[in-house]
Amino acid sequence: MHLSNEDEEYSLSLSKFESMLKTNKILFFDSEEFEDIILHYLDTGKATLAKKALKLALEQHPRSTGLKLVHVEMLIYDDKLDQAEKLLNELFALEPHNEEIYIQKANILSKRDKHEEAVEQLRIALRYTEDFADVYNLMGMEYLFMDNLELAKENFIKCLEEDPEDQAALYNVVYCFEFLDQNQEAIDYLEKYIDKNPYSEIAWHQMGRLHYGLKQYEQALRAFDYATLIDEEFLGAFMEKGKALERLKRYDEAIESYNRTIEIDDPTSYALLRIGKCYEKLGKKPLALKYYNKTVHEDPLLDKGWIAITDFYVREKNFQKALFYVNKALNIDNSNRLYWKRYAVINKEMNFFEEAELGYRKAVELGDYQLDTWLFWVDILQFLGEFDNAIQTLLQAAEYFPEEYEIEYRLAGIYFMLREDAKGKFHLSNALRLNFNNHKLLKDLFPVAWERKIVRNMIDKYKSEH
Template structure:
């Protein structure tokens, strides 16, 4: 509550002197209702709650049937955590003026403070029918806050929807319903609501934006982009529209368009790590590794503790065959966070590419230790052992991998390749047969291990036979 800015200091001081004399019994001067309100507000603004309450009590002695003074005293009692006393006064005030919105807001606050959510909800739901326009909207916001506090999130959405049906231009509701649409997943409902709003208010950029985010929530990215475009025609500096549009373009794998949208975000708002990282990702996908690195570095400069950014920089170097440069970035990444599966795997791959088998094995073994049930670490470890010609150790690790991963077929392909390298063709072909029956498409993994294996006539014949069997079955 604020004092009247038009009530000058001189008059206020005179009023306070009169009140002080009245309080001390030195004067029987008459003070009007509005003057008492100003005195109460004066002490309230100065956070002198005791004096404000005393003034409210004296005021009510002089004007026992003034609901406004009762509301002021109840508000002060709530502020000083005297919730039951506040309710008692509000019950009296209701007999005098049941049509004042403050009655319902203050009673709601009291019920919530006493952890009586059901009473607060029932009160507000009944009150909403008594009011129209701005007051109805205010009560709906109150009810939405109650539902939010007690985690009835679907009903929060319902309240915001009712507000927008009452007042389609309400900015607070338009901002909030965007979040709650995403949170509750009620995208179809949001689309219908915002299309009705746009029919009435075609130049509401927030309505277009919310329509776009609802489409995006349904993965209708093309429609989302169209709606964002309308929002940007209305407000060309709407940075969040550019941000979300960038994400939609990324989902559609339209990386050049995504970069254009995200660069507009950087022009219109304070630079953010997440935007630089997203632009870096787009350049990465376009295989423009130099530009990807530049943007990942900008993101890393803003957040030097994010290990994944240094990992992403390392990936760009790896893709260019710059393994030593990649290793330097991975060293930084792993110093920040040692237990990263992806970074340890990539470090192992870099070492492997440089022929540093033993060092590579250390990293791949660590990945296996981190995630023993995931195949990626085992595959890398076994590939490294195969390329380093550690066949005996490779067989032992394949056996461990089959046990840890519940017999994934890829490891039978690897075992077949190892047995062929050890010149054990019969055992190798039995393993290959088993693998081809279980997962014929994974033969490419064996071929990636050693493309020359297809030159082995027995292997080529077995693969061809299985292809014929499969094509025969599909033709039936």
């Protein structure tokens, strides 16, 4: 790789400084060299080395404003805000037109959550700076802290007008558009940006993401294509391209795209899972299974992998194999409600009702409050003759679904079977009011209750009155 003169000088300064530390010989550096060395150590998280460099720098250049400003930056980094402020005030008296003083003042105010005042300091910095992009970017960040996404967006856009290659600002602009639900406006903005910067793979990738979010899969694919042509190692763009191709049912091409991500970097469980899904859609079941197995091998904690294998066998009606895999999943994570629900469904299909009841119970305990989970659980409790538990479960479900006819018909049926007719009448009346057209549900689930005269009379009376 060819280094520019600046890069070479910078590397030499760094080597020279580090060899000085090893030999304890004091060598001379100019103040700018010291600034670069200190900021390098700060950026790489080597605070101790940065402090050593600063101490030597100030001994050699006690009057350097640049080094004193680096000192301020380090004090802010260490949360010594009062000391930083005191030093800044001294520098301000000497150089009131130095934009870096206002930027660091803003930095201190920001740390103190005084974001409005920080913006005011940055506005002053704009009068004196030559690096407008940096100041606009900092203003954008302050507005983000204040949750003022419109003004944040405006400043990030100004930053990009000054420095179109600021990728962080580009991501932040798109973030603001998305947060404000302005996806189409974001696309319009990116189109103009791309007209001026056609080789920005980040812009093409973001454009693809936005089109994908709007279900415009052809346009998304076109954008991801450009991103991957510009940067052939752009893993994220290949991943998103695969997703768009899947949506367009172009499964062979989607597999190619996911495979490309595996060539670029180590295989991810997500890519392996998607390849498996594509093979299953193509009817290549052995290959699908192979990739599902690779998925759980790569990441045993990824529930989507275990679910894919389990669901595959459920679709094949191979419940024995499905049960084997869902049990393996539960051995790894027995507090996953998605596993327990599948455990319940599979056991129900195999007529293991007690195991199925356990599965539904655990799923609900772990936060699966979907209506069908409650209803399947209740129907199994009823089948097992656990009527009191079934009633308690239905009453609990009614708290989540207060106007649900399927719950009311079941409560009515169980109460009539138990000869608790007053409660049965109450719930049947609710059920008929909520959905009379489905009243035959009572006949299907509770044929004995359906034949009772009190039930027939209530239904006939309701029908005649409505």
